[in-house]
Amino acid sequence: MDWVPAHFPRDDWALAEFDGKPLYEHEDPARAAHPDWGTLEFDYGRKEVRNFLVANATYWCEEFHIDGLRVDAVASMLYLDYSREDGQWTPNEHGGRENLDAVSFLQEMNATVYRRCPGVVTIAEESTAWDGVTRATHHTGPGGFGGLGFGLKWNMGWMHDSLGYVSKEPVHRRYHHHEMTFSMVYAYSENYVLPISHDEVVHGKGSLVSKMPGDWWQRRATHRAYLGFMWAHPGKQLLFMGQEFAQGAEWAEGHGPDWWLLDPAYGAEADHRGVRDLVRDLNTAYRSVPALWQRDTDPGGFAWVDGDAAEDNVFAFLRYDAEGAPLLAVSHFSPVVRPEYVVGVPDEYAAWQEVLNTDAARYGGSDVRNPAPLKPDATPAHGRAASLRLTLPPLATVWLRPA
Template sequence: MLAGTHHDPHSCLGARAVPGGVLVRVLRPYARAVTVCATGLRAELRSEGDGFFTGVLPQPTVPAYELLVRYGPRPGQDELRTGDPYRFLPALGAYDLHLISEGRHEELWQALGARPMTHAGVTGTRFTVWAPNAQGVRLAGDFNHWDGTAYPLRSLGSSGIWELFVPGLAAGTSYKFEIVGRDGARMLRADPMARRTECPPATASVVDEPGHVWRDAEWLARRAERGWHEAPLSVYEVHLASWRPGLGYRELAEQLPAYVRDLGFTHVELMPAAEHPFGGSWGYQVTGFYAPTARLGSPDDFKELVDALHRAGIGVLMDWVPAHFPKDDWALARFDGSPLYEHGDPVRAEHPDWGTLEFDHGRREVRNFLVANALYWCEEFHIDGLRVDAVAAMLYLDYSREDGQWCPNEHGGRENLAAVSFLQEMNATLYRRCPGVVTIAEESTAWNGVTRATHHVEEGFGGLGFGFKWNMGWMHDSLVYMSKEPVHRKYHHHEMTFSMVYAYSENYVLPISHDEVVHGKQALVSKMPGDWWQRRANHRAYLGFMWAHPGKQLLFMGQEFAQGAEWSEQQGPDWWLLDPGYSAEPDHRGVRDLVRELNAVYVRTPALWQRDSDPAGFRWIEGDAADDNVFAFLRFDARGEPLVAVTNFSPAVREGYRLGVPREVPAWTEELNTDASVYGGSGVANPGPLVTEDVPAHGHPVSLAPTLPPLATLWLRPERKPEPERRPYA
């Protein structure tokens, strides 16, 4: 018991009937006296040394009792009245243990971790942890001066679960698990299932009791009825800690929804909100998978932010990192003294690029931990979707590994079959339990079937089941093109058209994410060639092209107003650029106004989103005008209503540029022009209706001849005839 390696402390401690009464044994190191207090009973126990106190109560049955523990030299000094954790039966049921052992407990957070509850009529907190290789587990915290000697947990058999109900402990208590490994080494570990943590750099877990009252029922009801593949999805990516440095979750709840709604984005995507020790990792090296980072507030504070976004009509996506975790010795690494969450083979466990450990996705308890974690964020925090990080690193055994550093799978291939199975299980479970939730894969390879249903067989594996996939190829190719001087762009014309070769092989999101504006890659506007005016014009034209391209859009904060500096997690976006005192010209403010208009037109134009996954929703008008740096195409909604998108990536004004269009539309009008003066452009436009002419072009019997502004994107819609005047019925 004193060595911390007893599997069943309740068999030695607590109270039990014996001949002549009830035997009570208590372990309280450093105590001078322990008294048992019950109704009509007060009995001081005899010290047996080493902190053990024993006595036989003259009672026929075990009463409900408490302990009066005295640490002072005289009666009444430094006394603590407390319940006895060792008088209770287990507070975790057999069915929970069965599901955990099977790796199928979909609400694992209800069974493991620290949960305030009433047990046998007594309020307290139940602590449970999975540590199958431990010789013993004890509970240490601020309530016992971080000495777990008096609080050993009991083993619940082959499940590997250890449990202890501690009466009187409430929300706000800080704690860790003191674990003795197979080799006798002692470790102090944070709770893998903790719902709340201390604020880094502190590392303890904190008992949390949810108290938030949700007010987003209307949003959730609408979400459950919506299919995002055929709906507008325009995403603003946010790093919460630096969007407005110094704001916590509740302050963000007052400002972020209003800003995003004003710009017209349908969703925000939060870079990982789970707890992480190093702020410079931006959340991608997680230690507290079930706890929102305490840097910005409590779990209830985070819920208030999500709630506020929902009430503003904005969906919340969140980055989720089930591929790997850091090596911090107080967290998941060798959690119970042996490889547990990571693979047992050190070569398989170590990620060669990131200095982290990869999850063992083939172990059922680890899969359960991660699948339940995905559900946890969506069910407990009402998250609307998960963008799964580093999917490519999970799918391949040889990812970033040289020959000899990996072993083929059972079929002789390089595919990580365990990770494939895990991703399929995660997606299938999430879509089954959470109507309207969407999953998005960050996957940069040619893996076939990332967004196909799990029952849809692709190369013998089945689809991975994601809703969307980041189109990293489009992002890379288009930015290469945009970085070239216009005179050289004709040699890279195919970089802008190649995406349409595979555009319907998956369901895509077009990402201009944080990864593209850090580490020397430059901000989006700074990637563009030319002087400052040309850079902004290129920036605007590119956004117009992106919003019209098949697929959903994602834009990282700061790029909506063309800040020139790379993103810094310390200072966040350069908001001062939007101050009218900085510039009377609509340069940065003009770009932001354009983004607002892009989103407004996008949402009200079904042709731009309704058939994103249907090849019939797109048709090239002009995809080969390399010498002109011009791209033109049609988008169609479900009824066949068209929209023309044409981009001139040349600084030359092109007057009377012939474009073939459908005969059914007699006249067209500008719906959007990125060169408009209000956006900081030159103001070249087509002010009146563009009437089709009987001049064949591009396979159409009729055509238009608009003026194409320099470095600009135009959206043309069918001219709407005015509604006939309604006269009162006579």
């Protein structure tokens, strides 16, 4: 659930001036008012306020068995100068811009939740490069602060870059290729969630599938290819409601997801139900293939095969499990079939087989497949001793494993 200790309302029924004077908010009006949302900020330096907030976090987990807390707007808590100009904020006791009270509160909250509620996860929506958001609280980083203790952090850079890429016409994607590869520069700086945020599918921004260019078939195909790329990329996956069946309409809180799109009477088997079936199969494969998750935070668990195929709109990489067993993921974001496409692979395997193809007919695709098994050539490619000759389906992601 979304848990928001970053601010609270000024309404008469809320916590503002709870006993007639500042109590939950800071006594300094400049510190109490949130500059962006017309709300108030908690005074994280008061023990009573911290106890209230920490108890609230554990309450949701212990009494309601919530699986995890996604903490909103963490950056607005961490910086004294957040959305404030010079002269509108006061430095901390060391002369810095960090809100030391907020840092201490977040550390206490995370440590307490994880101690009292084993199995839950806390996730930070933190939009800056604060060091150690997912570092343990007792480990001090280069900045001199202990880690904040979150389990995961939203990878908002990946989200904005990848959505920007897939929203371009295929002929223009070559000029934005780096937007899909840049995430691997910093992928191991934190423990990341790959989110498709609720903020990106409201207020006129359109649903995920509607962001894709082309006709309805191409939009769904790109949607499926993007999900295949996302599930293979290091990090955990987070969709927003309706994205698991390619809802075309923008999210509306008044009536919820358009479940009727999955009704067989609507004839949706090849459209929305196909995308839903793909997400089910992605999850099934994810659970059964440790290479997709076991070394998410280990740089040795990922290797580019070809991250520079901008002219082809292709991204090819390997994921490895703890035993070194690989999975090859190839994403192709052009609406054409590419036969005999050469991809370098390790040479110790006699054959490879396709284990997932987002272009399969059952998902609503054109069913361009790679018959199994595929035997590699002894021809080096991409710095590897052997190579496969693949048929790349249009607007699709293909996963292969050693047969």
